[in-house]
Amino acid sequence: MKLVIGAAFAALACLSFAGHDAHAQSWPSRPIKVIVPTGAGAATDVMARLMADSVQHGLGQPVVVENQAGASGLIAHQNAARSAPDGYTFLFTNTSGLATNPVSFQSLPYNPARDFTPVAMIVDFGPQILSVNAEVPVKSLPELIAYAKANPGKLSYAVDVTAGAAPIIARLFNKRAALGLVEVPYRSASQMVQDVASGVVPVLMSSMAASNGMVQAGKIRRLAISSSQRFPPLPELPAINETVPGVTMDGWFVLVGPAGLPADIVQRMNREVGEFLKGDAIKQRLAGFGLATSGAGTPQSTGEFIAREQEKWRALAQELNIEPQ
Known part of the structure; x- marks a missing residue:
């Protein structure tokens, strides 16, 4: 009896394995x-x-x-x-x-x-880029921090609140650097970047792709990147955590x-x-x-x-x- 049951289980195992193989070979059979x-x-x-x-x-x-x-x-x-x-x-x-x-x-x-x-x-x-309107009198992250602290409550930053991670990393930077920047929320990346380029909002946290056109046009200046290390295609752009430790996001x-x-x-x-x-x-x-x-x-x-x-x-x-x- 034990031999019969054992043989039955063995047969089922073989069928199961064969079915698994057939499944692997038949997929995909449609779009x-x-x-x-x-x-x-x-x-x-x-x-x-x-x-x-x-x-x-x-x-x-x-x-x-x-x-x-x-x-x-x-x-x-x-x-x-x-x-x-x-x-x-x-x-x-x-x-x-x-x-x-x-x-x-x-x-x-x-x-x-x-x-x-x-x-x-x-x-x-996939980091975010911290940038400023080209007319803001800063050319580095330490300069932005010093400028914001010398002008408390006067600077604001734009962020696309539909982007998920972007507003969180922007708030983390603002908190850990103790800047007191005012958040200006947007639900349109294109409108957000346009407003920063025209000076409506001085500071921007966005993807590189979102701001690239205005950077190339000379209306927005990149200051730092949110990744834990520098981005090889932009080696001159420092990471935020080089100045504000622990502020990283990819x-x-x-x-x-x-x-x-x-x-x-x-x-x-x-x-x-x-x-x-x-x-x-x-x-x-x-x-x-x-x-x-x-x-x-x-x-x-x-x-x-x-x-x-x-x-x-x-x-x-x-x-x-x-x-x-």
Whole structure:
């Protein structure tokens, strides 16, 4: 009897393994959708489309980007979380969706820690740039700090409050440098940059891509970068933490799927993303956005990275007394 039961279990195990192999070999058999929580043209969208165009060649099926903008990415993340874990829906998301939304909203229609399967890192170097209107009489971060303290309550800074991480790092800098700058919130990056360029607001915290045009036009001057180290394409630009220790922030992009995504599909997609990120062309394109990558990593390392970031942003929210809305 024991031999019969043992043989039965062995047969089931073989069938299960064969089924797993067949599943791995048959995927993908139809187009794949990648949900993006921003509108067309945003950095997240551009990167997702570049990735989709690359990985679809390796997968042998179209990879279609679907923009689901609005509600600070809540709709896109909810829809991705509720998708079937069959390998045909992925989410190309960022710092906001998985790390700052949990400290910005009292409740979310998705659980950032449980509703997703980490697949691959895309970008792990996405800092903010601290800049000033070109007419402000400072040319370095120490000079800005001295100028602000000599003119208490007179300086303000512009920040896109829809950008998730940007307002938090701006507030952290303002607090730790004890500057007393007045925050001017914007919900449009283009209007924000235009107002700084025209002198309506003197100080700006933004992505490099957002301010690049006005920097090149000579209307905005960069002072420092929020990353923990200098950005190789801009080696002359110091990190904020060289002057104000501990003020660091790197935005990031990751690819995830719904919870329960089969491991073989996760590994396959991770490999394809890894190949995409190895190309010189994509590294140059990233540099143009003020971004850089260390590669796709592994699904496990991606999950560990997300968990560390979630804890980091919770700690910052507590320090800054940020009340979820």
